[in-house]
Amino acid sequence: MTTLTVNGEKRMVTASPDTPLLYVLRGELNVMTPRFGCGLAQCGACSVLADGEEIRSCVTPIAALEGKEVTSVDGLPARWARHNGLAPDPSRLHPVQQAWVDEQVPQCGICQFGMMIKVTELLEHNARPTDAEIKAALTTSGPSPHLCRCASYAAIMDGVHRAAQIMADGSAS
Amino acid sequence: MPGAAQVDTNPTDVTSIHGAALSRRGFIGAGGMLMVTLGLAPGLARAAAGAKLDATRPASWIEIHADSTITMRTGKCDFGQSSIYTAYRQVVAEELSVPVEAITTVISGDTDRTPDGGGTFALLQNAAGNMRKAAAYTREAVLELAAQRFGVPRGAVSVADGVISGGGKTARYGEIVAGADLHLAIPVTGRLGDIIGLAVAGNPPLKKVCDYTVIGKPVVNPILRPKVSGQTQWVGDVKLPGMLHARAIHPATLGSTLLSPGKLDQTQFPDAKLVQVGNLLAVVAPDEWQAVQAADAVAATTRWTAWNGLPTSDKLAEHLRGAVNWAEVPTTKSAAGKGDVTVAGAAKAHAAGYFMPYLKHAPIGPTVSLADVRRDGSVTVYTHSQNPQCLRTAIALMLGAGEDKVVIRTYPGPGHFGRSNGGNAGSEDEAVLLSRALGVPVRVQWMRHDDMAWSTQSSAMVSDIRIGLAADGSIRTYQATHSGPPMQDDRPIGALLAGLPTITAPDLDSKSPIYSPIMGVADQWVYGAVPNVLETGRGTLQIGQRESPLKVGLRDHSMRTPIQFQQNFPREVAISEAAMLAGCDALQFRIDHTTDPRVKAVLEHLRAESGWDTRSSPAPHASAAGDQVVRGRGVSMMLRDNGYWACAAHISVVPATGEVKVDRMTLVADPGIVINPLQLKRQAQAGCLMGISEALHEEVSFDSGAITSIDWSSYPILTMAEVPELKIVIAPFAGVEIYGQGSESANALAAPAIAGAFLDATGKPARRIPLRPKYVKAMLA
Numbered sequence: 025m026t027t028l029t030v031n032g033e034k035r036m037v038t039a040s041p042d043t044p045l046l047y048v049l050r051g052e053l054n055v056m057t058p059r060f061g062c063g064l065a066q067c068g069a070c071s072v073l074a075d076g077e078e079i080r081s082c083v084t085p086i087a088a089l090e091g092k093e094v095t096s097v098d099g100l101p102a103r104w105a106r107h108n109g110l111a112p113d114p115s116r117l118h119p120v121q122q123a124w125v126d127e128q129v130p131q132c133g134i135c136q137f138g139m140m141i142k143v144t145e146l147l148e149h150n151a152r153p154t155d156a157e158i159k160a161a162l163t164t165s166g167p168s169p170h171l172c173r174c175a176s177y178a179a180i181m182d183g184v185h186r187a188a189q190i191m192a193d194g195s196a197s
Numbered sequence: 198m199p200g201a202a203q204v205d206t207n208p209t210d211v212t213s214i215h216g217a218a219l220s221r222r223g224f225i226g227a228g229g230m231l232m233v234t235l236g237l238a239p240g241l242a243r244a245a246a247g248a249k250l251d252a253t254r255p256a257s258w259i260e261i262h263a264d265s266t267i268t269m270r271t272g273k274c275d276f277g278q279s280s281i282y283t284a285y286r287q288v289v290a291e292e293l294s295v296p297v298e299a300i301t302t303v304i305s306g307d308t309d310r311t312p313d314g315g316g317t318f319a320l321l322q323n324a325a326g327n328m329r330k331a332a333a334y335t336r337e338a339v340l341e342l343a344a345q346r347f348g349v350p351r352g353a354v355s356v357a358d359g360v361i362s363g364g365g366k367t368a369r370y371g372e373i374v375a376g377a378d379l380h381l382a383i384p385v386t387g388r389l390g391d392i393i394g395l396a397v398a399g400n401p402p403l404k405k406v407c408d409y410t411v412i413g414k415p416v417v418n419p420i421l422r423p424k425v426s427g428q429t430q431w432v433g434d435v436k437l438p439g440m441l442h443a444r445a446i447h448p449a450t451l452g453s454t455l456l457s458p459g460k461l462d463q464t465q466f467p468d469a470k471l472v473q474v475g476n477l478l479a480v481v482a483p484d485e486w487q488a489v490q491a492a493d494a495v496a497a498t499t500r501w502t503a504w505n506g507l508p509t510s511d512k513l514a515e516h517l518r519g520a521v522n523w524a525e526v527p528t529t530k531s532a533a534g535k536g537d538v539t540v541a542g543a544a545k546a547h548a549a550g551y552f553m554p555y556l557k558h559a560p561i562g563p564t565v566s567l568a569d570v571r572r573d574g575s576v577t578v579y580t581h582s583q584n585p586q587c588l589r590t591a592i593a594l595m596l597g598a599g600e601d602k603v604v605i606r607t608y609p610g611p612g613h614f615g616r617s618n619g620g621n622a623g624s625e626d627e628a629v630l631l632s633r634a635l636g637v638p639v640r641v642q643w644m645r646h647d648d649m650a651w652s653t654q655s656s657a658m659v660s661d662i663r664i665g666l667a668a669d670g671s672i673r674t675y676q677a678t679h680s681g682p683p684m685q686d687d688r689p690i691g692a693l694l695a696g697l698p699t700i701t702a703p704d705l706d707s708k709s710p711i712y713s714p715i716m717g718v719a720d721q722w723v724y725g726a727v728p729n730v731l732e733t734g735r736g737t738l739q740i741g742q743r744e745s746p747l748k749v750g751l752r753d754h755s756m757r758t759p760i761q762f763q764q765n766f767p768r769e770v771a772i773s774e775a776a777m778l779a780g781c782d783a784l785q786f787r788i789d790h791t792t793d794p795r796v797k798a799v800l801e802h803l804r805a806e807s808g809w810d811t812r813s814s815p816a817p818h819a820s821a822a823g824d825q826v827v828r829g830r831g832v833s834m835m836l837r838d839n840g841y842w843a844c845a846a847h848i849s850v851v852p853a854t855g856e857v858k859v860d861r862m863t864l865v866a867d868p869g870i871v872i873n874p875l876q877l878k879r880q881a882q883a884g885c886l887m888g889i890s891e892a893l894h895e896e897v898s899f900d901s902g903a904i905t906s907i908d909w910s911s912y913p914i915l916t917m918a919e920v921p922e923l924k925i926v927i928a929p930f931a932g933v934e935i936y937g938q939g940s941e942s943a944n945a946l947a948a949p950a951i952a953g954a955f956l957d958a959t960g961k962p963a964r965r966i967p968l969r970p971k972y973v974k975a976m977l978a
Contacts (some may be wrong), residue, residue, distance in 0.1 A: 026443075041484050050485075051484065060565075064645060101426075114217050117425070117426055120206070121425045125417075128279075128417060130425065131278070131612060132276055132561075132610070133425070133609070134560070140425065159917050162917040169916035171914060173560055175884075175885075175886035175890060175915055177915070177920045178386075179918065181920070191701075
């Protein structure tokens, strides 16, 4: 048995400790937003936060995550509420998700779960990133670039700036 | 709707609505509905009757409910275009004159729940026209009923913003249909399992374009919020009780057959099973990770025959130029041909060969499907097909079963740009065969290497272009010969490996106009002022298909602007080269050679919007050597589906290293009627950036037997860091009353504009893509 903390909940899992987190999230825990893209840490579709740092769940064994807080896109709204002392509201999205809707960012959307995780990590460390900082975060800061085959990158750039604005407005109010 | 059928056989009364049959089956207590169904010509009845397993659920285009909400259905699916949730709703709402929000539900793709079939392509050009007509019939039927209700002539009834008025009375759509069981059977033509599907026939009165209030609005895509919040169930998320996870073990090459399956160690993988159907080999397990590991272990010891039937990607251009017998397949000529290209007396001549490599659709998620084959022979496939009805036909053919036994249910999945527009994306048939063999639902998830090595690809092309210039620098003769393998193989790979029946390959004896090795000229000619033009298409079989014992080889499939991209690139680069030879500005040179005011208008917009500096190429500081950055700009132009698109690229090149960087892209679109400017802009932006990816990075590599581009390092695509300044200008030509298409042209135009900029920056032509440093250095040498 391995104990994981996923989106604020303690979960006991029976999978062997060397099983990559992605298969445990999707198979055993029904946390479906991390996507299988390559299984090689080359694309970022499976990204989740582990204690606030982006990791690739397709290559990270669960043994490495005991005692760490794992957050997928499903858990972003509660994470935002907790960090900002907001009452739970099931209709409220995380600012990054809201920005992705406001700016109509996704095309097919399969990469966007990893994109939103990476952008959340970025904005938690850097509230007002420049274009160059956004490009660096999504290209060179992790094990590989975050890839979008639809090439929605221009919309992603708009989305990150919008999210930063929503966050600034949210913490000011 | 108890016992509703598609065609009303015993109506209480029938009214003709512009050729559609409106029938009232009586009154029902609560609810009430108008349902728009298929009116079938006698010969089509069987095909449509098989559209559903459950006879109590009629296939319906548009349903008006008593509360004035509307459900619409389409056999097309969404792959990131948003059109069926935005543009389609706008088209239907416009014809009905209701707010777009009234269309609360869009049912898409599922073969048992949608009426029309057809591939998810040319959405606005073809399929939106069907929805428009279906909605027009519906509006006319409801207004007829309203006239009866109001006791006024039909001509005294009108509708605006969802409110129907006449003789001083008003009612909403829902009030007119409330309490009644109404059916409107509209006339259709075509065949459900065809790649195009059914088309709505007849000529119901259409709303005037000048009266539009919904079309042209930036309607947001309603499926994005559930997607980004994690509420949407994607194809890979579907689970069924008792389901097994499968991993296929594909052959060592595109022509290898199975000698002996590897050993499955049951002590290490106690729950896994090995399944073999002909040359289709797979491992299944209840736990997905166990299936992955067991399949890897079995693959390592599985033995396949050797096969060396491919020319290798390094020698592909040479193979196409020297080894292919182009006389096997009849050649074609374009409709643009005129005059005599052999006329003598050219002052200057340009003659060059161009090459386009194989490209991958390369969805971020490899194909995944779940199939449930029951003991009674019924088959349900959960997948992400762009043409579910065609997939249904292919699955039934493979199984030797009736189409009525097969249902395809569709879910969101990764965009794959045409790969499944004739049915399969890759895993569906394997899931069906494994489920049939094991008697339980089976989910097949291809790994990254499966999706790269065993899916279809966009095929290669070589082109030879000769341009003769008159003494005044104008083009006197234009001659192009485009030669390449075909672009549409919809045979499912699992069926091929298992040796089961499939639809036809693009063979020499193929009678199909779609699955044919004949090469058409797809790039529409726009330089009408050129007096002598000859464009020829030369086709052949898919590379390696004939030589492969599996009849596989390099299977090809349309991608975005199939064939047109491969022919437009050489044309547009050659035109830029001819402009340089003539000492003319590349953009003005294009304007000077057109007679079409829309071509001229889009290029003039481009000149203004891109900050174009009018001058001849090469650029004043151009250089093909040295470690200093040189800069240039290039232009490209495409006419596709009545949409006129032009692109300007500004790039930097470091000759010594062969590095090419795109600094700025400007795109101007004249698509006719703009249905949704917001979604069009997003589609054009992304299409253009994907085009940069193809121009700079993409090429399928293969050795003598297998594809060797198997992951994102061996098939690199554009990253965020490379995104240039990007400007999209939507400039519809006044008075054009047709719906134009989305981002495909944006996608195709990047490469020739970048190549034109390369010519400007270095003075050397780029007659192939991708502009990887290795190739660039060779171009500059």
